[in-house]
Amino acid sequence: MPTRPQAYRPEAKLLTLGESFFDPVAPADFPETRLRFRNDRAAAQIGLDALTDDEWTRHFGRFAPLPDTLPQPLALRYHGHQFRSYNPDLGDGRGFTFAQMRDDRNRLMDLGTKGSGQTPWSRAGDGRLTLKGGVREILATEMLEALNVPTSRTLSLIETGQELQRGDEPSPTRSAVLVRLNHSHVRIGSFQRLAYERDEAGLRKLVGYTLRNLYDEDSDDPVRLLDLVVGRTAPLSARYMAAGFVHGVLNSDNINVTGESFDYGPWRFAPTWDPAFTAAYFDHQGLYAFGRQPEAIHWDVMQLAVAIRQIADSDPLVAALDQFGPRYQPEVTQAILWRLGVRPRDPDADRDLVQATERALRTSGVGIDRFFFDAFGGNLPDTYDAQWDQVRAALMSYEPRKDRSHSYWSGEPCSMLIDEVEAIWAPIAEQDDWTALNAKVAAIRTMGEALAE
Template sequence: MPIDPQAYRPETALLDLGPTLWDPVEAADFPQTMLRFRNDKAATQIGLGTLTDAEWTQAFGRFTPLPGTLPQPLALRYHGHQFRQYNPDIGDGRGFTFAQMRDDRGRLMDLGTKGSGQTPYSRFGDGRLTLKGGVREILATEMLEALNVPTSRTLSLIETGEELARGDEPSPTRSAVMVRLSHGHIRIGTFQRLAYLQDEDGMRTVVRYALRHLYGEDSDDPVRLLDLVVTRTATLAARYMAAGFVHGVLNSDNINVTGESFDYGPWRFAPTWDPAFTAAYFDHAGLYAFGRQPEAIHWDVMQLAASLRLIADSDPLVALIEQFGPRYQPQITAALLWRMGVLPRSPDEDRALVQVMERALRTTATPMDRFFFDAFGGALPAGYGPEWDAVRAALAPYGPRKARSHAYWQGEPCSMLIDEVEAIWDPIAAHDDWSALHAKVAAIRTMGAALG
């Protein structure tokens, strides 16, 4: 296999957790393996960009072990709150981790799957992924990466030739297996399971693993881990908001302790700054609505703190949980200034700008992507009427973070609303025409280059 010997650095750190945290499993034997998407940009960062398509399909459709890393796939064990109801009967039900390596920044990365077959945690599921679900995940991860949100990346999508029955889309539908490149798959739910089982040794093991392998700290202090997670998750919540992104299912088993977003099901981008906008049709109470996402992530981190009480005193954990809001506030300010393309000035000025901007977006129902495109660099166009005067005045002293010299600024804003997602999928479903998807990925990456 022609891996890049200079860039490929395999790891087996997950084995350190021991079999109390995972189960060895086997991938499904798919009828077909048709390569539909390969992320060479991401693959190059882990030394796998030189694989031929045939080798790629063998590695990411048949799961032939990559050299020097995990000898077989591992399904991770975890619990979690799902829409605030505790569920001890979950785990990797249609995915597994099958390889680890260092990226070009030195970070430990996992290759994990979605749709790779049944595991001990599949319950009544078939362990499969719809092709449409894989396409949606490509679009979500590409868009979030471009918008400066810490996210997993979709490395590969392979169609598998099975027909799947699903209740929420026309059936039978096409199937796929997806590979995700992620900075760890240790979730808040991992710690919840160990607390539920009163497994102190297991809890200490996973705390040590997270600190050493995911944060690069030679420590086993659970309070220190919570401190880091509070900062990372507050940053994630802020960047969701600045991106206009609604994850849809912010359950505690979907929150990675590195603060990296992953696992995209019923996601959407909000058309306007509408705090009540929801992504999941089944979120009837709006628990994970756009404007409630910081609260939801904070609540999940509280469950991590509660779990860590198994091996740590409560007082320092409670004190850190109370820091989520104070750490979120400067992060949302910084994220919105980044999206507007202006350099920060002073904390008071920056907060004032963000407040008037958010108020104008909310009260005028201006499309978010349009506003951030027009305002990038700090010069609000004349077409924005008097209701934007306060924003124009607040922006006046700000300098641009980056010049509008990229060709992207001569066109139209790149967005990813639900109608476009469906428009990209329709020709795939009808004619096996993937050109719209590949064109959209290219357009998103162009936007990412312009935003810097």
């Protein structure tokens, strides 16, 4: 039966928070706008896939307002802990929210930007995004979506015709503006700002906005909000692990209250199951290393509890926080079983299989993507030696959740290690050749189809 087309259903709920939560801004006037990537699959879920390329560029490169939503872009105000140091001098410095609408699941969605120009929160920054940074975000979001990780979607990338100076890539380098589709840009840091300013009325207003608009709950209860955020961020942590993904900058201003991963700077996929593997060259202490990500996200959620302590009793907040670990453990088990392509059996057996898998991955040095590709459906090939015997024996008692008839399984595993990211970027930088990027996006989506329920 054909799927009914999704209608464009605009909203402007953000305006109900009031002007103390954001600053109206104007987008940069770019020298040019060259459409480089449009995600029609994501656009179809919000009723925008029928836009012509000219209309697309006008809305997502020049930021002409979409009908009946926010009348102008809004730079959101927030604070946050950055590598555990509190910073009250944050806020949207090179992005803004410029539209809201309902998606095909009736969720309130935001369209936000990266690289759209300076705002009152830009500090010394130029408010711009490098084209390479935009390409990297496309690859990160596409890969995570395919691997069943809750993530923002890269909706659009438009090259903007400026030369930028950057210390972490060869300069001058090309510029771009990116549009992301998110189920909210309300961050833990949004609550921290209000707590820092001792704005109890603002805290209550933001709690109510979040519960009603993002969780569909008719409530103003801050404890309920914390419980829901724990229930979203614990699975996010678990799915990072199963995906072998390292975000790199899990600061409290980069954790939103709907538990979607977003804002990809120095990300990496770990080649092997190495808990100490880091993504950011400046993470000298390994604070956000692969194996420490659940701890890091839990710590960020603790900062939400600290913020809303101004309007709630501490005991129920502590009780809600204490559920992070008990919720994380079954979630990481389910996430790894999903990637193994087998159906859950019973909690004890499932836990034993996952522990044996993690142990063998860590000690063997076998690539994460290689292993999950080979083992999908529960049959580990004979090429895996004796250190995999416990995993092989455990898998024999599991039923596959999906067979290997999809064409994806006749090839090689789809990975996204740093060398390939650089190999995809090189022809764009040198010959303006986007073939490798387009082919990789298609390959990632093929993998997603093979893995999906």
